[in-house]
Amino acid sequence: NKSQKEEDSKVILAMLWSGQVNESIAYLQTNIIGKNELKIAFRNLWKNKTYLFINLIGLSVAFGISTLLFLTAYDLLTFDQFHEQNGPVYRVYQKINEAQGEQYGNSMPLPMRGALKAEFPEVKLAVRVLDGGVQILKEDKLINEGITFTDSDFFQVFGYKLLKGNSTTALKELSNVVVREDVAKNLFGEQDPMGKTITVSHGDKQQYYIVSGILEKGPDNTSIDHEMLVRIENVGEYNNNKDRWDANQHTLYIKLDEKTTATAFEKRLKSFTAKYYKGNIAQLKKEGAKPDDRGEVISTRIMGLSESHFDTKVGGRNQAINKVYPYTLLIVGIIILLIAAINFINLSIAKSFGRAKEVGMRKALGAFKTQIMGQFWGEAFLICIAAFGAGILIAYLLIPQYNAIFRTTLSLQMLKTPVLLAAIFLCFAFITLIAGGYPALAVTRFNTVEVLKGKVKVSGSSGGIRNSLIIFQFTMSVLLIACTLIVWTQIKYLRSKPLGFNATQVYSIPIGNEIAGKRLLQHFRNRLSNQPRFLSMTGSDVNLGRGLDGSFSKSVLGFEHNGKSIQTNMRTADYEFVKTLDLKLIDGRDFSEAYATDTTGAVVINETMAKQLGVKDPIGVTLNTDNKHKVIGVVKDFHFESLHRQIEAVTFFMNGFSINYIFVKIAPDHVDETIALLKKTYNEVAPKSEFQGSFLDENTNNQYKKEERLSQIFFSAATLAIILSCLGLFAIAIMVISQRTKEIGVRKVLGASVVSITTLLSVDFLKMVGVAIIIASPVAWWLMDQWLADFAYRTEIQWWIFIATALLSVAIAFLTVSFQAIRAALTNPTKSLRSE
Known part of the structure; x- marks a missing residue:
């Protein structure tokens, strides 16, 4: 406003009068030029609404979907880490080297806990866990609940806390039961459940327990989750099996002292196994079993609790998953972000040449390179920050449907974790700096004289970068389409393969x-x-x-x-x-x-x-x-x-x-x-x-729900990648074709047909899609061959999948480009020749 301008003028004149030239320039840049640059940024964005719309839609959708994928991957990669906050928890398992091949045993005999604690002082704690199901008698109804049979030091091993009760004495007596908070509320309402009796029905038998503790509800990404806890001595066969080393029925978890490593402890277990499994080892050797690389036929081993969730051989308490799955989600999320960022970069570079005269004029009037870079980067930052906010909103709106489809329990509250906050900040900074910084750097290299003469055109290097980025986009899209088709054929094979029994009637x-x-x-x-x-x-x-x-x-x-x-x-x-x-x-x-x-x-x-x-x-x-x-x-x-x-x-x-x-x-x-x-x-x-x-x-x-979810993720990601790639391709086609407007007019005057002009304008883009297909096909084959190796029964990767992928990709790209090409070819040549 007028008064502000007068005030700024007085301050600058005062500084100049007193000889503070550098200070006056700094004041000018901070208080006047900065405000003008912000106004120019908003004007330029509003002037190029198509450019703004494409970038906002692409980036916001990419941010939103990638946020959901990153949250899912984080949820899986931190599985069971809740219990390892106070030191690692190990699961005991056995590897049996039979003559026919390796076998892995997850269930341990009841006496192993006592033997480990007696013979190894480094074993601080050991807990047996056996899950079951019971029905609780409440008035005239039976309520199905899970029950876990365990040992009294359960709470010293795992990360749970008691909301009521003492963790060291809650399972001291055989008649004690610890109930999870939601189950307690279901059974007793608002009453204090402590000291109350629970009647448990198992078949025709009834058992009575006294509530001695209320268990907090832990996170969803854990395999150690229990409705009720009682002592393992309450298992019906306990007395018959408590001294038997050939009756394996429970899972065993241990904690070691701080000075002992897992590797060192496993070496000490060699003599332990030889002592308690002497007969089994001798029998296996008689049948032709050979020692493994450690020199053992039967070896007792330990594995970190969080690690066991990703070991498909040993397996978790819930069904184990391959670690490739969460990393696939991360990669897919990164691919989607990169495709959207590439659109941003290509469109920013293309638009920057349309503003060449503006840049030349500003440089001629004394603007510094840093100011011009700041102007273009600032515009990119405004788009990114708006897209990021819209992306978080999209993620928030989609979370309920996403959780229902993929059977997850995600919440935006997870974004508060330091690791995720840091990852999101770095991701946002990277996209803003690359997508906004590179085009900004490119425009500062314009030659002022050439720009003002109107001789600036797209350089060979810029065109090469643009084409490389388009090839990368479509390579990722083709890769996702091929993976989707292969996962779909495997699921179809699993469902159609004869199982050897009647499953329909x-x-x-x-x-x-x-x-x-x-x-x-x-x-x-x-x-x-x-x-x-x-x-x-x-x-x-x-x-x-x-x-x-x-x-x-x-x-x-x-x-x-x-x-x-x-x-x-x-x-x-x-x-x-x-x-x-x-x-x-x-x-x-x-x-x-x-x-x-x-x-x-x-x-x-x-x-x-x-x-x-x-x-x-x-x-x-x-x-x-x-x-x-x-x-x-x-x-x-x-x-x-x-x-x-x-x-x-x-x-x-x-x-x-x-x-x-x-x-x-x-x-x-x-x-x-x-x-x-x-x-x-x-x-x-x-x-x-x-x-x-x-x-x-x-x-x-x-x-095969896990495979179906993977198929849905691939399909959704492939669809989104194609849409984003085509969105960017469409915008680039508009700009490239607009630069050849006069050429199109000349060709039409000389008798070129609409078909020939459309083909001419489309063929360069289709060549890039062809290169993407050549790159993506072998990569897709290798990746999916590794994934199929997890199945004992699998389909073969068929050649027609890659043909179908190629045809689909070419058809989509051609339709995207040809729409604008046909429109240009149909334009009156008189208008085309006047365009420049």
């Missing part, structure tokens, strides 16, 4: 804890077996695939047979198991009520188990198990686990574990009415429990 019903499995199965048979819509039914201890209850377990039985060590998956099965699942019986028979001894002394095995026994005719062979079971049938191998794993030996017992699932084979017609009848029959004897039935084909598909 068999309905799986989790029994729950309200009633014993045998009793419920008999009730189903009494009520439904005489109806034609129910073809057969059976029971098992383990589901096939992942049902609605989310439960998964695995039991391995080891024994000697004819001087040979045998390992087999152990599963419970009831009558009509083979018939219900449509398994192919290649020898012998199924369990039958006609043979009374089947319930206690018979087993059915698969082909792999028969080969392990090493006999021509396995029927009638007696296995050297506790009760000397006899083989009565052999079924063709089928996939009772996911296709990540090879088919292993499996043995079905009638007197193994309790029945936890009922499988019902139903007729294909009137399915809804049939399921309604199953639910009604279930509720007759378990009215307090939730009915969680599902078809086996749904369960088997649920095993």
Whole structure:
């Protein structure tokens, strides 16, 4: 305003009068030139609305989506680190070097904890953890909850705190129970739960616990998460197995003193393993097992808790994931940011040549290079800061849908963590400096005289940089498209591969804890077996695939047979198991009520188990198990686990574990009415429990949710990368074609057709897309071949995937460029020739 100008003038004149020339120049630059530059920046941005719109949309979307991807990656990479704030926590596991190959054991025997603490003073703490499920009796309802059997020093090992109770004495008594805060509120409302009694129902048995502590709810990215904690001595088989080294059933975690490293401790474990597994080692050597690189046939080892989540061999308590997965999210997020930044750089460089006369005039009037750079960089900074704010808003709005689709529990509160704040700041600074700084540096190199004569044009180096950046954009886009198609073909292969059992007509019903499995199965048979819509039914201890209850377990039985060590998956099965699942019986028979001894002394095995026994005719062979079971049938191998794993030996017992699932084979017609009848029959004897039935084909598909999420991420990233690349390509095409306006007019006057002009203008861009395809295709093949190696059963990478990717990329690029090219070719040549 007028008064401010007068004040500024007086200050500058006073400084000049007193000889303070440098001070007057500094005041001028700070208080007057700075304000003008800000006004010029806003004017220029508003004048070039298309440029502003493309950059704002591209950068804000890129910032928003990348924020979500970075948060997901951070959530995965910090998995279980919550428990290692006061020093590392180690998980104990074993590597068994059998003659057939390496095996890894996660479950440990009950006496190992006491032996480690007694023989190794460096073991400060050791905790056994065994998960289970129970139902809590509340008034007239049963509430399903998880229960964890553990030791009294649980809270000294893991990172949880008690909101109420004493962490050193909360699990002192066998009757104590520590309840998580949300479970306590569900059970007792606003009442103080301390000292209250909880009635726990497990099958037909009831147990009573007294609340001695309230557990805080930990973070979602942990595998050590429990609704209720009780002492491990409450496990039903504890007294029978407490001294047995051949009964592995729980996970063992330890803490070492500060002076002992994991490597040093593992070396000391060599003598420990040789002492307690002497017989097993001798037997394995007899069968041809060779020592590993450490000289051990069986080695007891330790692994950091957070590290075990990413070890697919040893595995976490929840399903382990490959560490490639979070790093893939990081890379995809960086790719999206780079594509948006490249658009910004290309458009900034292209627009800078349109402002060449402005730069020349300012330089002629005495502007410094730093001032011109500051002007252009300031405009870039304004766009970046606006895009960053819009990106955070986009991330905030998309988080609920993102969490639902990808089964995450993200929150923008995670941005408060110092590591993420630093990463986001560096990312923002990098994009602002590169995307704004490089074009600003380029314009300062303009020759003032040439600029004012109107002779400035795009240099060869600038064009080369622009083309290189476009090639990079489309290389990333092609890479993501190819990866998406390969992941999609693998998922399709997993879903369509024959599993060796009937997954479409068999309905799986989790029994729950309200009633014993045998009793419920008999009730189903009494009520439904005489109806034609129910073809057969059976029971098992383990589901096939992942049902609605989310439960998964695995039991391995080891024994000697004819001087040979045998390992087999152990599963419970009831009558009509083979018939219900449509398994192919290649020898012998199924369990039958006609043979009374089947319930206690018979087993059915698969082909792999028969080969392990090493006999021509396995029927009638007696296995050297506790009760000397006899083989009565052999079924063709089928996939009772996911296709990540090879088919292993499996043995079905009638007197193994309790029945936890009922499988019902139903007729294909009137399915809804049939399921309604199953639910009604279930509720007759378990009215307090939730009915969680599902078809086996749904369960088997649920095993590949991780791959589906990866496919969705690739597809979303590829779509976004293509859109951003095309957005930038479209803007560059507009600017390049506008520089050739007179050329187009001359060609039209000389008789060139619309098709020939369109082809001429498009071919240079399509060449760049072709180069991107050549670069991206082998990289995509190598990356996805590494990813597919994680599957025991995998599809081959087909040639047509790369052809389809190439055609799709070329078609998208051509449509993007040709729209503007056709528009230019249709322009009246009279206008074109007047354009300059």
